[in-house]
Amino acid sequence: MTTDNRLSSYRTTYLLPWIIYLTPSFKKLITFVICAVLISHTYATQEFIQLPINNIKAQHKGYVRVGIFQPKNRSAHGDILFLHGHADRLDNHPTLFNTWTQAGFRVISFDWPSHGLSRTMPIDTFTFDELAAIAILVEKQTAAEKERPLILAGWSFGGLVATRISQQVNLHRIFSRPLTALLLITPGIAVHPFSGGDGVARLSTLTNNPNPPVAGPPSPALPIQNPLFAIRLLAAAWQAQQQALPQKLPTFIALAGDQTDWYVNTPKLKHWIKRFPKQHTQVDIWQCPEAKHALDHEPYPVGPYIRNQIIAFLSEQIDKQLVLPTLISPPCVRLNNKIKGDNNS
Numbered sequence: 001m002t003t004d005n006r007l008s009s010y011r012t013t014y015l016l017p018w019i020i021y022l023t024p025s026f027k028k029l030i031t032f033v034i035c036a037v038l039i040s041h042t043y044a045t046q047e048f049i050q051l052p053i054n055n056i057k058a059q060h061k062g063y064v065r066v067g068i069f070q071p072k073n074r075s076a077h078g079d080i081l082f083l084h085g086h087a088d089r090l091d092n093h094p095t096l097f098n099t100w101t102q103a104g105f106r107v108i109s110f111d112w113p114s115h116g117l118s119r120t121m122p123i124d125t126f127t128f129d130e131l132a133a134i135a136i137l138v139e140k141q142t143a144a145e146k147e148r149p150l151i152l153a154g155w156s157f158g159g160l161v162a163t164r165i166s167q168q169v170n171l172h173r174i175f176s177r178p179l180t181a182l183l184l185i186t187p188g189i190a191v192h193p194f195s196g197g198d199g200v201a202r203l204s205t206l207t208n209n210p211n212p213p214v215a216g217p218p219s220p221a222l223p224i225q226n227p228l229f230a231i232r233l234l235a236a237a238w239q240a241q242q243q244a245l246p247q248k249l250p251t252f253i254a255l256a257g258d259q260t261d262w263y264v265n266t267p268k269l270k271h272w273i274k275r276f277p278k279q280h281t282q283v284d285i286w287q288c289p290e291a292k293h294a295l296d297h298e299p300y301p302v303g304p305y306i307r308n309q310i311i312a313f314l315s316e317q318i319d320k321q322l323v324l325p326t327l328i329s330p331p332c333v334r335l336n337n338k339i340k341g342d343n344n345s
Contacts, residue, residue, distance in 0.1 A: 045070045056133050062120030069107040076106035077318050078149035081139050083158030087201040087218035089116030096296040099307040103322050108142045124228040128236045140176050149180035159187025167243045181317045182251040189240045190268035197262045205262050212297040244276045252313040255287040263293040288332040302331045
């Protein structure tokens with residue numbers, strides 16, 4: 001071997017690993033490439049569209065960004081319309097969407113006004129019913145097969161909107177098809193007066209995961225930045241607490257810890273569930289006692305476990321056997337018989 005060849009071999013064998021290890025920018029590039037490859041192989045298609053909403057408010061000439069995620073190499077078992085939270089965006093939930101598409105569901109989501117890549121008037125200018133109307137418009141404009149089951153899902157503020165839609169017949173009947181099921185992940189039906197403990201949304205108070213796979217930090221981080229929205233949120237939450245959910249609508253509710261959720265008041269949420277009539281047997285309630293508010297971002301075993309329980313619930317509703325990985329030492333507990341129907345006042 002010549003001197004030049006030996007030097008080249010030395011560089012490849014010994015120096016390159018150290019260069020990779022010591023160069024942060026190179027590590028970031030590799031991470032980005034790996035994530036891009038994994039995501040591109042998870043979905044058969046990812047489609048983003050700009051949906052005008054001027055038929056909801058004539059003076060609003062902007063649009064909301066809509067994302068449509070298709071399962072790979074199969075027809076969809078059903079459509080899941082996911083409503084994200086305040087200070088959130090649709091592409092902050094890749095792991096949750098991956099779980100759903102891998103199980104065979106088509107996922108549709110969108111950015112609320114003042115959020116993500118939507119470009120329209122501030123969220124303060126929309127009434128609560130108008131925000132619900134945006135969700136209904138998105139479903140109608142993206143419906144591919146009207147006979148396919150429709151599942152309405154929401155996290156945090158999105159869970160509150162999903163709840164109010166389901167509680168109002170005049171709203172949920174406007175969808176292109178009947179609702180098959182409702183998924184509520186730490187829904188904002190009973191919120192703390194100061195979200196995050198001090199009124200500021202931060203990733204560190206949202207999840208125990210030090211590196212959640214989000215597209216960006218919470219924005220707008222302070223609900224008070226949208227004062228009219230904050231007032232309407234509290235009013236809608238109060239209205240939601242005065243009603244139970246429709247008895248014939250299968251519902252999955254996931255709760256975080258009583259003390260560890262600094263955004264939603266979990267004990268008050270459980271008190272609301274207690275008021276459901278005893279005849280309401282189609283509610284599946286789970287609590288992860290040590291989890292924070294963003295359940296789908298929680299690290300193993302909480303995040304994977306609650307996502308699997310959602311798939312198990314959906315498997316029953318669409319009458320299909322979906323494959324679920326086995327997890328030992330369940331970190332979440334089922335509350336169906338512990339809190340529901342004890343108090344019908």
